[in-house]
Structure formats: C-alpha cells, structure tokens
Amino acid sequence: MLLFLCVNPSFRSESAVPSVKVNLHDSATLPCSERCSGLVRWTVFHKSTDALAECDQTSCRSVKEGYQMIHDQYLKGNLSLIITDADFTKRGWYTCDCDGKDLCDVKLQINPLSSSVQIKAGENLILDLDVSDPVEVIYNSTGAANRPSGHICTVDGHSLQCKSDYTQRASLTAVVKLRGVTPSDSGVYTIRDTINKEVIHVYTVTVQDDQQSLDSDLSSDVPVWKLVLSNFALVAGLAALLTELWWC
Template structure:
C-alpha cells in the first residue's frame, strides 16, 4: 500500500512538472522579452530567478502591480485575465537565466530566457595568440565597474570603483572601466560583459587571429592537424581548382567525416589524415563549429620525393642571402673602379710649337703621362692631381683634409727637385681647372691660395723646357652618374699670358665658376 502511494506521488509530480514546463524564450540582444505564464492567481503572484538569488523582480495582487527591480514588469489587466507573464524591457546577456513564477509561494511556471548574440551587434577585439587584449565600453561607469564572461554574470573577472581596482581572477586586470587580458589564448575567446553597479553597460567579443602553419609532406604519409580548442570544430578543405567544403566534424573524441575521408581520418589529441595524395594539397581550416570562427589554417603541400629537412632549407636561405650580398658588393666595387679608372685617364692634349692653328686636322700631339708608370716629377704630380680630381668627384666628408694632403705632397716634390719639368704647362692647366672648381665652394679659400702658390712655383723659368711655349688645351666633362658622362667643355691655358679660359686658343670664353666633378676625356 505504501509503495502504491509513493508511485502515485511520483506520477503527480511528473504530471505537474511537464504541464508547467514552457519552451525557452529566445530573443535578440537588447530586445524586450515576455516570459509567459497562463495561470490564474487569486493571491500574490511573484517572479524571481529560479534559484531565488535575486529576490522578487516584479509582483501583482488583486489591486495593483509593481516593478521591484528596474527592467522587470507585470500588468494588472493581464493578471486579472489569468496572464501572469513577466516583461523584461531590455534583454542583455546578464538576463539569460531561468525564471520562476509562484502564487502565494506555490510554483506555477518556470521559464528559461536565452539571449542570442550576433556578430553585427557586438563590437569585437581581435589579437594574435598570447598577445594582451584591451576591452572597453563606449560609456563610462561612475560607480562599481565589473567585467564578467557574459554567460556567467555573477562570476567577476576584475572590478574597479572610483578609488581602487582589483583582479579577481589571474590574467585579468582593470584600469578604470577597461579590462586587460594579459595572455589571450583560445580559452579566453568569447563574449565579455561589463556591469556598472550591477546594471548592464556593454558587451565586447574577444577573437584570436587564426594561426597559419605550412606543412610539407611526402605522398603516402599522414598529415596531423592540431585542433587547438576543446569546443566542437569542423574541418574545411579548399584548393585551387576545386570547391571548398566541410570534410569532417570533431566533438571531443567523436569524429564524423565525408565518405571519401571516413577510412582515412582518425582523432586522438589531433586529427590525422592518412595516405595523403598529391591531389590532397591545399588549405585545411580548423573552424569553431558554433561561432564559425577560424582557429587554425594549415597549408599542406604534397611532394613526390623526400622533403628537405629544416636545416637544409635554412642553409639554402643563408647561401642565397650571402650570394646576393656578394654580387651587390662586386657591382659596387666594379662601378667605383670604373669611375677611378676614368678619372685617372690623363689624356692631355696640347698644341705643338710648330702648329699654326688649332683647327688644323692631324696636328694634335698626345701626351698622356701614366699615373702608374715612371717615377719622374711630372708623373708623380699627375698622380696626385688625379687623386684631387677623384676626391672632388666623390665629395667625402673630409674633402678639405684629403685635398690639403695631396697639395702638400705636390709642394714637397717641387721643393725636393727644383729642376725642369717635362710639361709644366699641362700641370698648370690641370691645377687651374681644380682652382675653378674649388673657388665657388665656401671655406676652401686656403686650398685655392695654396694651389696658386704651387702654380707660381711651376711657372719659374728654371722649370720650363722650351723658350716659346704654346697654349695647352684639355677637355673636361662633368660626371652626372657612374654610367653617363655629360656636358663636355674645353679648357685652354696660355702660358704666354698666364690665363685660363674655356674654348680653343683662338676662340676662348671665361670659365664658368662653380663647375665641379670633372674628368679628363680623350679627344679621339
């Protein structure tokens, strides 16, 4: 008899439970929600959370209804008509919960509210794996600001008031009402809610940039794909020339795959795809099944031969870099060498004493003292003058010091050997051209004066080798770049009048001041 009574009680309880059960109410974020309860109550009807943790939210009796907590309402007209529904005016994630309605302490209805999130309604912050992330609201909180995971509104992560901040859980910090996640890993993905004095303030989603990993394997081997998260995932395959699509889903140790992959796939802690063929090359994306968020993208390349080991790939890369640098250095060296050779090509032309006119063809006598041959005074001085011309072309920071050194060495040669020079007029012509190039440059007047003193030394009659010197002509061109020589000019020195001019001996014009970067050019 006692067992029959117990069974009857259980049956009554089950009937009561199932008749009172109501399907969950689903609403969009910030929409209003109505939790239905079509029951009559002749006394006091109250709505609370199912666990009674928050006290009364709203209540009605035969004479009036009142909202105990802001955002929760009941209407007297509906109450009298047998409708005890609760209206939630702004459904945010903190209100996702199960609610209970009772009449004079007797439970009538239990209703679950589900607030659905949407990509377009929640601002998101995306960072790289293990970077720090900062989540903030557009609105400020003047009271106690508290951050939680949206589905755990009572589980605080960090909080701040007007005077103090504290970290409730390791890895979460607050400055004012901004939440900082110090190490953003995949477990911290999701939606976060900020409350101000217990009132909803904002929601922010944290996302992690998808990892990208290349995999090169040999045909016939297996490829192993880390799943990275414990949530259900799907594996999406895509390749150039073929359509992309889902090939497998993984939920814990449960694996579901398309027929062509069913015998080739297995899962333990990672997903293994066996017997890979060249046609399997492509991208394999591990995607969060619920949130449709890419977690990891593997770019798989299948080779017919043995794949190169990592050390060999690294060695090839180093050799390529060294070769590239060597070629670059060689090119620079050859260019500089070419410039030096051009600048040191001292092809000097002057009129022979027996020549009547500079315009007569075939009357040129070439005198080209080589900088590298002979040890006579003219050759040494020509070498040093060539150095000065090269220094002017390169324009180094210590240009003045280098030119002063060469001029002093020229003066030393002339002082040590007061005898005659082979072609003093050619030396004077070249040094006069250097003076023309140095004269416009500020702070180099001492160098110009020193060169003029040397020219006066060379003009000494004891240095002359002929009693009737004739005009000396050299051709000078301005170098614009290592590849091109432009703007040719002819310079003439007339020892009879000790003048330097531009043009042929019979038709000369004054030299342009400021001409620089010249080279001697063969007139052939």
C-alpha cells in the same frame, strides 16, 4: 488589433557588439568608456556572478588571474578590461556593468593561426585542433589537386565524423590525422569552430610525389665543392676554346 512585443533589454545582437581581435597569447584591451561612481565589474557574458576584475572609488582588484583594470583610468571614465594573455579559451563575449547596470558588451576574437606544411606522398598529415570546442575541417583544393573542395570532417569531443572518402583514413587523438596522403591531398585545410563560426587554424599543405621528392633530395645533396669544381671546369673549357679560335 494591437500587438505588443516584449524585448529582453539585456539582449544584444552579435552584429551590434564591438569586437577586439588579437594574435594568440597577445594582451587584449576590451574598451568601455562610461562614468560610474559605484562598483564596476567585468564578467563573461551570461555569467554575471563570476567577476573577472572590478573597480570602485578606492581601488581596483583582479578577481581572476590574467584580468585587470587600472584605477587611474577608472576615475577618468575609462573602464577597459585588460586580458594579459589572450588564448582560445578566452574567446567570447564580455560584459561591463556599473552597480549591476549593463554598460558595455565586447567580443574577444583570436586571429586564426596559419601554417605551411610540406610532406611527402605516403606520409601522415597532422592537423592540430587547438580548441576543445566542436570544429569542422574544410578542404579547398589547389593546383593540380583533383579532390572536391568542402567540408570533410566534424570533431565534437571524442567523436570524429568524416565524409566517406576520408572515413578509413582519418583518426582522432588530440589531433586529426590523415593517413597516407597523395599529391591530390594538396590544398588548404581550415579548422573552424562550429559554434562561434570562427576560423581557428589554416593549413596550406603541399604533398610531393616520389619523383618531386627525389629531385629535391638530389639537388639538396650536391656538395658545394662539386658545384665549384663544375664551374671551374666550365670556365677552363671556355678559355681553351677562345684560345683555339684566336690562333685560327
């Protein structure tokens, strides 16, 4: 028995597609080195009629603002696409074709954002979502925090679904707000895109209890002149003690 398997030639497995990672709002260059004497176009994957930039033997054109190709490079076989301001909306797969024939597929990724947050017990923890795509909030405990690690919330559009421990405390506007945090909420909160499985933002959160906050405030409120006077008194006392020992 013969088994025939039909494969779509346009299919690309994700592991086979090269990726470019840049920081938020940096420029990104999606590489493609091929020869083409005809029309070269870059499009978003699966949107072959929606051109971003294109080149032919006479010139290059930016069809959409923020995307460009260099004509001198095109003539040398460098068909790379330049994205001048890479933000989260530009993440995804891009395709370069020559007269409709697929040449290169490249995936653009944005490096995760990283924030350190220090707040006092009882305050609200604010987690920016940064993207409109569905995301999940993942919590990992650190230090003395005794909450279980793992998935705590899912955001899809205007819908917020959280585990029972967080349902009454979490709310959604343009951000996820966790009300009335305690030291046990300290840890690492990860915002991850559930469609692309990409980490968007990592928050390292430290929640101080009342005593820690008081000690910190007291140490920070001591005027410099009091510290100088205290040190002066210490030196004077030490000098007097040495003098008394000398005469003895």
